[in-house]
Amino acid sequence: MTENNRNHDTDPGAEGPDRVIGTPTSAEEDRVVSGRTGEEADHEGAYSAAETHSRPEEVQRKGERTASMWFTLAFLGGVGFLVSYFLFPPDAEGDPAIANPLVGQWANMLMGGTLTLSLFGIGAGMTVWARRVMPHYEVANDYDELPSAPEEKSSFSDFFMRGADESGFTKRPLMRRTLLLAMAPLGLAPIVLLRDTGPLPRDTLKHTLWEPGMHMVVEGGVQEDEDGWIHADDLRAGGMISALPYVAPDPEHPHGLSLNDQAKTVILLIRMDESEFSDEMTREQRNWTHDGIVAYSKICTHVGCPAALYESGSHRILCPCHQSTFDAANGAKVVFGPAHRPLPMLPITVDEEGYLVADGDFSEPVGPTFWDAQRGN
Amino acid sequence: MSRTTQAPKALRGAGNYIDDRFHLAKTGKKQLGKVFPNHWSFMLGEIALYSFIILLVTGVFLTLWFKPSMAEIVYHGSYERLHGVTMSEAYASTLYINFDVRGGMLIRQIHHWAALIFVAAMLVHMLRVFFTGAFRKPREINWLIGVALFALAMIEGLFGYSLPDDLPSGMGVRILQGVMMALPIVGPYVSMFLFGGEFPGEDIIPRLYMLHILLIPGILLALIGAHVLILWHQKHTQYPGKGRTEKQVVGTPMLPAFAVKAGGFFFFVFAVTAGLSAFVQVNPIHLFGPFTPTSITSGLQPDWYMGFMEGSLRIFPNWFDLNIAGYAIPTAVLVPGLVIPGLVFGAMALWPFVEQWISGDRRHHNVADRPRNAPVRTGMGVAGITFYGLLWLAGSNDILSETFSISLYATTWFFRITVIVGPFIGFMIAKRVCLGLQRRDREQLEHGYESGTIQQLPSGEFIEVHKESSDETVRVLESKEPVSRIEVQALDENGVESPSSRGMTGRLRQRLAEWYTRDNVSFEGVRPHTGHHLHHGAHEEGEHEEAREEATTSSTS
Numbered sequence: 001m002t003e004n005n006r007n008h009d010t011d012p013g014a015e016g017p018d019r020v021i022g023t024p025t026s027a028e029e030d031r032v033v034s035g036r037t038g039e040e041a042d043h044e045g046a047y048s049a050a051e052t053h054s055r056p057e058e059v060q061r062k063g064e065r066t067a068s069m070w071f072t073l074a075f076l077g078g079v080g081f082l083v084s085y086f087l088f089p090p091d092a093e094g095d096p097a098i099a100n101p102l103v104g105q106w107a108n109m110l111m112g113g114t115l116t117l118s119l120f121g122i123g124a125g126m127t128v129w130a131r132r133v134m135p136h137y138e139v140a141n142d143y144d145e146l147p148s149a150p151e152e153k154s155s156f157s158d159f160f161m162r163g164a165d166e167s168g169f170t171k172r173p174l175m176r177r178t179l180l181l182a183m184a185p186l187g188l189a190p191i192v193l194l195r196d197t198g199p200l201p202r203d204t205l206k207h208t209l210w211e212p213g214m215h216m217v218v219e220g221g222v223q224e225d226e227d228g229w230i231h232a233d234d235l236r237a238g239g240m241i242s243a244l245p246y247v248a249p250d251p252e253h254p255h256g257l258s259l260n261d262q263a264k265t266v267i268l269l270i271r272m273d274e275s276e277f278s279d280e281m282t283r284e285q286r287n288w289t290h291d292g293i294v295a296y297s298k299i300c301t302h303v304g305c306p307a308a309l310y311e312s313g314s315h316r317i318l319c320p321c322h323q324s325t326f327d328a329a330n331g332a333k334v335v336f337g338p339a340h341r342p343l344p345m346l347p348i349t350v351d352e353e354g355y356l357v358a359d360g361d362f363s364e365p366v367g368p369t370f371w372d373a374q375r376g377n
Numbered sequence: 378m379s380r381t382t383q384a385p386k387a388l389r390g391a392g393n394y395i396d397d398r399f400h401l402a403k404t405g406k407k408q409l410g411k412v413f414p415n416h417w418s419f420m421l422g423e424i425a426l427y428s429f430i431i432l433l434v435t436g437v438f439l440t441l442w443f444k445p446s447m448a449e450i451v452y453h454g455s456y457e458r459l460h461g462v463t464m465s466e467a468y469a470s471t472l473y474i475n476f477d478v479r480g481g482m483l484i485r486q487i488h489h490w491a492a493l494i495f496v497a498a499m500l501v502h503m504l505r506v507f508f509t510g511a512f513r514k515p516r517e518i519n520w521l522i523g524v525a526l527f528a529l530a531m532i533e534g535l536f537g538y539s540l541p542d543d544l545p546s547g548m549g550v551r552i553l554q555g556v557m558m559a560l561p562i563v564g565p566y567v568s569m570f571l572f573g574g575e576f577p578g579e580d581i582i583p584r585l586y587m588l589h590i591l592l593i594p595g596i597l598l599a600l601i602g603a604h605v606l607i608l609w610h611q612k613h614t615q616y617p618g619k620g621r622t623e624k625q626v627v628g629t630p631m632l633p634a635f636a637v638k639a640g641g642f643f644f645f646v647f648a649v650t651a652g653l654s655a656f657v658q659v660n661p662i663h664l665f666g667p668f669t670p671t672s673i674t675s676g677l678q679p680d681w682y683m684g685f686m687e688g689s690l691r692i693f694p695n696w697f698d699l700n701i702a703g704y705a706i707p708t709a710v711l712v713p714g715l716v717i718p719g720l721v722f723g724a725m726a727l728w729p730f731v732e733q734w735i736s737g738d739r740r741h742h743n744v745a746d747r748p749r750n751a752p753v754r755t756g757m758g759v760a761g762i763t764f765y766g767l768l769w770l771a772g773s774n775d776i777l778s779e780t781f782s783i784s785l786y787a788t789t790w791f792f793r794i795t796v797i798v799g800p801f802i803g804f805m806i807a808k809r810v811c812l813g814l815q816r817r818d819r820e821q822l823e824h825g826y827e828s829g830t831i832q833q834l835p836s837g838e839f840i841e842v843h844k845e846s847s848d849e850t851v852r853v854l855e856s857k858e859p860v861s862r863i864e865v866q867a868l869d870e871n872g873v874e875s876p877s878s879r880g881m882t883g884r885l886r887q888r889l890a891e892w893y894t895r896d897n898v899s900f901e902g903v904r905p906h907t908g909h910h911l912h913h914g915a916h917e918e919g920e921h922e923e924a925r926e927e928a929t930t931s932s933t934s
Contacts, residue, residue, distance in 0.1 A: 046410070047630060085479055099455030099476045101663070108482045112655020115483070119648035126641030130634050139630045140620060141412040143612055143743050146515050198573040198580075201565035205575070219671050242671065259449075260575045263670035298671060303555025303690065303710060304576070305548060306673040320675040321552065322691045323775065323785060336786055338690060338709040340698040367576070368555035369707045370564050374700070 047139050054135040063132020067125040074121025080114035205373075206365045208264040209257075210346060214358045215246040219266055229355045235271040235293055238312035242298060243269050245358065264366050266298040266306065267346050269356070270328045272315060278330035285331045288347035288363070293356065295346035296332045297366040300324055302339035304368045317343065341369050413635045414615035414628035418509075420642060421502035427646040428495035429601060435488040436590060442478055444470040445540065445586035447579040456663055464542075464667035467582050471541040471662055486654035492534050493659075494650060496682040499527050503725070507758050510746035511614040514739060517729045519607045524726045526600050528718075529593055531682050536589040538660075538680055542582060545677050547668025550581060552690070556714035559707045577670060614745040617856030619849050623743045676776055681769075685721070688771030689713035692792045721765060728757070735889045749818070750857045752811035753893045756804040763803035767796045808896070815857070815898035821846060822854040822905055851905045859901065 043049040055063070088097040088107045098104035148156075169176055217228040219242040230243055245265050249256055257265065274292045288294070296317065300307045305321035315329035324339030326332040332343035344366050347359035365373045384392065396402050413419070446466035452459050454469060455476040474481035503523055506512050512520035539550045554576050558564045573580030615621045615628065629635045653659070665674075679687050690713040699706040732754065733739065748755040770777070771792035778785045825843040833839055846854070 046632065088479055095455050096477060096479055098479060098482070101456070101458075101476070104476060104482060107479065108486070109655050111480055112483050112486075112651055116648050116652040116655055119644045119651055123641045123644030123648055126637050126644065130637040130641065134634050134637070137629050137634050138620075138627055139410070139412050140625050140627045141410070141612065142625055143623070144610075146611075146741055194570065198570040198578075201569050205565055220669075244671070259577050259670055263576055266671040302707075303559075303714075304551045304670075305555075306671055308673045309675065320673055320775065321548065321677065322687075323789065334695065337789075338693055338695050338713075340695040340705070340707055340709060368558040368710070369705050370558040371561055371704055371706075373705055375703045 045135065047137060051139045052135045052137055055132060060133045063128055066132065067128040070121045070125030070128060074118045074125065077114045077118030077121055081111055081118060084110040084114055205370065208361055208366060209245055209261050210265055210358045210361045212359050213351070216243040216269070216356050217246045218242070219244045230269065232291060232293065232350050232354050232356055235269060237271050237273050237292060239271050240310040240312070241269040242308065243267050263299065267295045268298050268310065268317065270294050270310060272329060276315065276329050278327065280330050285345060288345050288359070290348050290350055290356070293348060294328060295348045296328065296343040297346065297362055299367045300339055301341040301343060301367070301369050307343065341373070409632040411609065411631045412626050412628040413631065414613050414626060416616055418505045419613065421498055421505055423639065423642060424498035424646050425495055425502055426601065427643045428491045428498060428650070429597070431491040431647055431650055432488060432495060433594070435484045435491065438484050439474060439488060440590060442470055442474050442481065443467070443540070445583045447542070447582050459663070459666070462667060465582070467540060467542040468662070468667045475663055483654055486659050487650055489659045490653045491650050492537060493681060496530050496534055499530060503527060504758065508748040508755060509614065510742065510751055510754065512729045513742040514733065515611055515741050519604055520729055521726055522600050522604045524722055526597065526604065528722050529597055533589060533593045533597065534680055534682055536585045536593070539585050540582060540589060541662045542668050543662035543665040544668050544672065544674065545665055547577065548673065548677060549679060551576065551670065556710055559710035559714065561706055614743055617744050617747070617853050619852050621744060623741065626743065676779070678773060678776070684772035685765050685768040686713065686718060688768040688792065689717045691774055692771045692789055692796065694793065717768070724761065735886065735893050744856065747856065749811040749814040752808045752897065755811050756808035759807035760800035760804040763799045764796060767792055767799050771796070812896055812898060818854050818857065819898055819900055819903055822851065822900070822903055823907060825906055845906050855905070857900050859899065
């Protein structure tokens, strides 16, 4: 096959438009004899001879070999890809071998590697084909003259206006206006239809599940029953617990709280010595604490990431997303970063057995600050 | 090659069949002969196009298994480390693609890498078009389509990133929701409507899925189609050089060379994407765990193209947050979330028209500018890059602070200051560099290039011989036109204020025109190789030299 092609290449090279001097083909002599005009006449390329710079036959032949080598490699890569796909068959239980992450990683590298080889081979082969076998073209095209000729323009505009006048659209304002009027409600329809995509906010954003007497459990903890209740003694000074309200599992939420409720009720319980509280804390805020334990909403008032980092030395709560920093010893006032509103505070107390319970809902709406977040209702 | 004089029968048959119905022979010949100028920078847009194709193909594959559902399930699939964990079906089905579908992990990674490359290629392509002035008339509309494509691609990427419902992806959605909530008056409504209730609800992933696989890709496809058709119709710009004029484009024709080259390049782009996906892990959602609104990890980073938004959210201070009669206007969210992207994209979209207004240049341009020959534009571009780049870096300020052991707040302050000062410095440096390069160009045009040959004159003085630049170089250097500007005189010959310079806008325009052109190095009257330096080395050959120069100039001009 290859042999065949090569023969093809050599003999008609004579007719080729090859003007590069020093090519060892028989074409050379012919060309010297034929001269310029003859060459132009002989030229069989798609573009004029002056714009086509053919490669010497030897370069072409070498190019063909290189390109074929790449294509062969690509073929092998492609076969390798198929083979590696079937190398990881499912086991008796129907799980494919890649269910093991380590094997999966090898499968990924093997399949990806062979695929890469195959794609790269085709790309490289085609590039060699274009750069070694094909002539080098320097073809010139004219840019289109962009503005139309004035006659064309005026003839078009004339035609258009005659047509428009004839339609009566300009001359019959009543019809035109009623048509536009008819369009208006239809234009509104798609927007109106979106109304049922969600409920109105009303005051849902301002209330959470927390109510007086609700117990707390550790967020992400395993114990979802009453054994998981957080006791005031579970927290030492300097400690921090991320907590959720305890709700008995119901059929609708077999796993406890829905994500919506989690997103609103999650709190940070932080304990410090009462003497460490800032003097700026109001009496009301102090009333919301219990024996040095404060509870703040964990959801940052900036754009809603969980402000999960706490440094007990400086009493700072830090949101890792945008680094809003709140002072836990001072009603979670913002001390740095883009947040503006303090983290809402949850009033807490203990039940008769010493378990921590809520003493009401948050002092303010939780989560990202919105338009009327601070308007009481 | 025994030339095939006639098309093979099958091909002829197909051709005739089509032509009988569409009359395409003439158009076909013209279009297949379309010329593509050769320059590496013209391949940037191609990378974006090819990445988009890869995204479409791999995306279809992923939809075969992905379940866009937020229904809660307890996982008992193949990935043992997450057994018993409560998660959404979306996350579980993504785990299924990773660990149960052979090649699933690979295709997911290709999809993700291709998305990163898609947006990156668009950005670099856009910078190329900007700096070479390829957006100028008649190509403004295509520039606008490009800006729209870039913005849409960012949103498309964000939504795709949000679908697997892993921890960082959910956090991205949370931030999106937080920004929405900050909108005055409508914020809570927009959020409730989009999420079908409160965050996170159960609707957002199905909705983002629809947007991600249907609506936005549809728009992208249509816009890309328009972009390419317009380019095809108007033809490419080209860089200055021999034979390349405003009227004529020089390059490789579609058939056969460009088609094969471009085809090969597609495979290269795909190979690089596949290679990265094979060996460089991206977005390993199985390591992050499912999304819960209560957990977070530090050092979270969005995909690169969202970095500038993340950075602006981080560094914008809360000093300007307003509270009007108890109603909050959180500017620290609104400005980074809306104003800054508005500024970035708005500035890009408006620049061609601003430049046209300042310069009064309404000509067609097919030969691209060399960036140095438009120093103010280049300066503005660099200022833009500086602004964007610093915001982008600010999006990693926690990583920077950790890596280099700098105080976190210090990095915030660093970016707060540099994001304002940096663009000005960038502008000035870039502009000065451009002007310096212009001077060097003029010198080279006048005197030729420094040959490195040292000669000693009879007087004992050493000089370096300058040699004549090649014809091609002369063409390139000569391509510099005087920067065009509106010719507004404050007063016309009768001492009356000219209408165009009257009023606020007139004066502003004049100021801007002055600013746009003031320092430009004039090439007026410069003729190639007429400078005295050429004579240095060869005093005795002076006359000879002169004659030769005359010949060169007359032939080039």
